[in-house]
Amino acid sequence: MNNYLNENRPPVFCPGCTHDRITKSLDKTFVNMGLAPDKIVIVTDIGCSGLFDTFFNVHALHGVHGRALTYALGLKMSDPSLNVIVTMGDGGLGIGGAHVLSACRKNLDITLIILNNFNFGMTGGQYSATTPEDALVGSEFLNQAEMPMDICKVAKAAGATYVSQYSGMDPQLPEEFERAIRHKGFSIVETLGLCTGRYTKRNKLTPKTIDEMIASAPPENGLVQENQRLEYGERYRKLSAQKTQFPEPLIIEKQFEPKENLRWEIIILGSAGMRIVTAGDIICHAGISAGFNASIKNDYNITVLRGQSVSEILLDPSPIGYTGLESPGVVLALSDEGVARRKKIFAGLSPKAFILKEKSVSIPDTSAQVEEIDFKTLKISRQDWALASLGVLAKKELVLTQEMLLSALKSRFSPKLFDLAQETIDKVT
Numbered sequence: 001m002n003n004y005l006n007e008n009r010p011p012v013f014c015p016g017c018t019h020d021r022i023t024k025s026l027d028k029t030f031v032n033m034g035l036a037p038d039k040i041v042i043v044t045d046i047g048c049s050g051l052f053d054t055f056f057n058v059h060a061l062h063g064v065h066g067r068a069l070t071y072a073l074g075l076k077m078s079d080p081s082l083n084v085i086v087t088m089g090d091g092g093l094g095i096g097g098a099h100v101l102s103a104c105r106k107n108l109d110i111t112l113i114i115l116n117n118f119n120f121g122m123t124g125g126q127y128s129a130t131t132p133e134d135a136l137v138g139s140e141f142l143n144q145a146e147m148p149m150d151i152c153k154v155a156k157a158a159g160a161t162y163v164s165q166y167s168g169m170d171p172q173l174p175e176e177f178e179r180a181i182r183h184k185g186f187s188i189v190e191t192l193g194l195c196t197g198r199y200t201k202r203n204k205l206t207p208k209t210i211d212e213m214i215a216s217a218p219p220e221n222g223l224v225q226e227n228q229r230l231e232y233g234e235r236y237r238k239l240s241a242q243k244t245q246f247p248e249p250l251i252i253e254k255q256f257e258p259k260e261n262l263r264w265e266i267i268i269l270g271s272a273g274m275r276i277v278t279a280g281d282i283i284c285h286a287g288i289s290a291g292f293n294a295s296i297k298n299d300y301n302i303t304v305l306r307g308q309s310v311s312e313i314l315l316d317p318s319p320i321g322y323t324g325l326e327s328p329g330v331v332l333a334l335s336d337e338g339v340a341r342r343k344k345i346f347a348g349l350s351p352k353a354f355i356l357k358e359k360s361v362s363i364p365d366t367s368a369q370v371e372e373i374d375f376k377t378l379k380i381s382r383q384d385w386a387l388a389s390l391g392v393l394a395k396k397e398l399v400l401t402q403e404m405l406l407s408a409l410k411s412r413f414s415p416k417l418f419d420l421a422q423e424t425i426d427k428v429t
Contacts, residue, residue: 004030004037009054016200018168018193019048019115023055026085026113028174030058033181041084043072045092047122048195049115052087066096069103072110080233083181084110091120093151094129100151104158107185108232113177114151114188115168117195118205125198136202151190152220161185161227165220167210168193179222185231190220252411256404258290259397264315266330266399267345269338270386272305276338278412279386280311285408286400287315295323299341308341315399330399331368332389333357339364354398356389373428384424391425402429 005027013020030040040058044050046065053060059082063071068086076084093100093114103112119137120126127135127143130151137143155163162183166176168191180187192210194200230238266283270276277298284294292315301307312325327348333339333355339362346366349355353368358375373392380388394405409421 001031001034001037003027004040004056004058006055006057011055012051013048014195014197016194016196017048018117018191018195019051022113022115022168022173022191022193023052025168025173026052026177027056029177029181030056032174033178035083039081039083041072041075041082043068043075043084043086045086045088045096047089047091047120048117049087049089049092066092066094067099068092069096069099069110069112073103073106073108076108076110077233077236080109085181086110086112088112088114089121090114090116090118090128090130091122094149097129097149100155101158103186104155104160104188106232107159107161107227107229109184109186111177111180111183111187111189113180114190115193116151116190117193117199118203119195119199121195121198125195125202135199138198151188152217155188156224156227159227160188161224161229162187162222163190163220163224164188164222165190165192165214165217167191167207167214169207169210176222183222185229187222250411252285252288254289254291255407256290256401258292258317259401261317263317264292264313264330264399265325265328266313266315266332267325267328267342268311268313268332268386268389269334269342270309270332271335271337272300272307272309273383274309274334274386275383276300276309276311276334276386279332279390280313282387282390282405282408282412283313283315283400285412286404287313289407290400290404292317293320295320297323308335308337310338310341327353329353330393331355332386333361333363334385334389336361354396356392358385378427380424380427387421388424388428391428394425395429 011020011023037058042053043061044053045068053062061071068088072084072086116130118131119128125138127137127139129149131143133144152163152165166173180189268276268279280296284296287294295314297312299310314320343364346364349366349368351367355368355370357363357370357372359372375385393399394402409418
């Protein structure tokens with residue numbers, strides 16, 4: 001092909017903008033390499049660099065600000081034969097810095113071209129992560145309060161295997177892009193350029209001063225020898241090929257007919273350490289074994305060993321669209337912390353609703369039927385109260401039956417734990 005440019009959408013950069021030179025350099029790279037257009041993907045960020053996806057007759061994906069690398073990684077992993085090139089400005093570099101670091105660490109075979117023009121050119125000339133401290137920008141003094149990022153140093157420290165820095169006006173840029181694309185691993189080419197629409201109106205920056213900036217900095221010539229290693233995709237596929245055993249998916253077949261083919265809304269109100277989530281899982285498993293659709297939502301603190309633990313479970317013979325509880329029919333009140341977390345539900349409970357309350361727990365006034373149980377007198381440890389409550393429900397054939405419960409326990413627990421669970425349930429049944 002003579003060129004890969006989209007004649008119906010020619011570049012529309014400001015006069016003198018270096019991005020125009022970079023666009024033509026990248027096109028020349030594709031021509032020199034003779035790449036098939038359907039094997040090229042340009043993934044773009046937001047900003048002026050985000051226009052690149054429209055200028056080429058190749059595959060393209062326009063991302064959100066700072067996140068272009070995440071899409072590029074997915075594309076390359078799904079089809080390793082693609083040549084994936086990301087264009088990102090210094091604005092996207094700052095916003096998506098964590099993704100840049102991740103890409104450096106992974107070393108997946110994609111190329112990142114950073115179009116650094118030292119400011120947010122599209123949105124008003126505000127300072128970016130690379131703006132010099134002495135620059136005049138559209139965000140007052142903020143750039144003076146921060147140190148600009150040297151992405152080449154950062155990328156090398158993060159594990160990138162190919163890092164280079166060029167003027168966006170360098171006539172050797174097409175050859176450098178080709179070296180970066182051919183490199184087997186993650187490559188970064190930082191191009192320094194002029195934003196004539198914003199930055200150079202207030203700051204003296206010329207092609208000559210950019211050349212001087214590059215000459216005065218440590219050379220960034222491409223291969224980072226200390227970081228050389230197997231490309232991530234190759235390493236991933238090699239490791240996955242060694243994996244011969246995988247967990248069997250849990251398949252729950254319908255074994256039982258439910259006592260009542262109704263929608264059940266159950267809420268378990270407990271505290272950390274009471275195995276509330278486990279009890280919710282067991283109810284779901286038992287429900288599925290009787291042909292119900294099941295959903296569970298859990299509420300617990302980030303500090304998982306302290307505070308409330310609440311599980312909301314739905315069992316429904318019909319498909320579940322909305323997973324919120326509307327009118328719980330069964331409430332297991334096992335701790336004051338759990339009750340306090342959902343205290344508002346009690347006033348709205350139906351007189352037909354059933355509450356199983358541990359003797360030591362206080363609950364707000366309610367119209368629901370309340371049954372109290374003293375687990376301490378039954379010598380059931382606090383961590384087993386939720387499991388024992390399921391035994392009570394099974395005895396009453398509320399929600400689940402004895403057979404449904406035992407089947408779920410056998411599937412969920414090892415033989416040793418199943419025996420211990422059955423001992424607990426026997427104390428209440």
